[in-house]
Amino acid sequence: MVTAAVAVVTLGAGFAGGFYTQAQVTNDSRSQPTVTVTVPGPTVTVAGPTVTAPPAGSPGVAPAVNPLPSGVAGSPTPTTVRVLSASPDGGQGGTKSVLTGRGFPSNEVVRVSFIIKGDLGEDYKTRDLRDTMTDATGAFSVEVVIPSDLKYDANLNAYLRARTTATKTETVFDLIA
Known part of the structure; x- marks a missing residue:
């Protein structure tokens, strides 16, 4: 109404x-x-008069779909997006966290590291935590323990990194003193 x-x-x-x-x-x-x-x-x-659908091309009406000519290829399939997440994504040294990734190369070794970065974004401290393998779809899930000797670096940017021979992906980890 x-x-x-x-x-x-x-x-x-x-x-x-x-x-x-x-x-x-x-x-x-x-x-x-x-x-x-x-x-x-x-x-x-x-x-009033009976209401009918407005003709195509009227304001507010979606235009008719114009299909591709035969023999023309459509858009390429989008590439897989690499995703990396930690749960929990923050805590003190000694915290156990599960790092989950997808979109990585399939059946490849992944090195998981804990990184503290300096003010300019450079790697300030690096601790390799463990290696794991991706499955056939390029996914993995691995439990890691956050290093406890870095509590004085809690005011700097901390990350968990997953690295293969061809990729490097990071996710933020809120290091609490």
């Missing part, structure tokens, strides 16, 4: 002028849309 302001002008015995009133527009799927206007005197209801 839509409510709209409608200007009504009346001329009659002893009254000439215009005023605003509210009109209610309803559209029941079984009937034509109607507008009801309340004015002094009788209530007037006006039925």
Whole structure:
């Protein structure tokens, strides 16, 4: 239901002028849309025309799909996105965290390291934690223990890194002193 302001002008015995009133527009799927206007005197209801779908190309209407000509290849398949996450993604030294990755090369060794970075983003301290293998889909999940000798580096940027021969991906780890 839509409510709209409608200007009504009346001329009659002893009254000439215009005023605003509210009109209610309803559209029941079984009937034509109607507008009801309340004015002094009788209530007037006006039925509108039957609503049909607007033609293609009208504002608010999606254009018709224009298919590719035969023999033209579509877009290439998107490449797999590498994703790396830690759970939990923060804690003190000695915390156990599960590092999960996907989108890596299949059946390849992954070296997991804990990295502290300096102010310029360079590797300041690196601790190799363990190696694991990706499965046939390029995924892995491995439990690691955060080094406990780095508590004084808690104010610097800390990361867990997964590295293969061709890839390097990092995720933030919030090291708490």
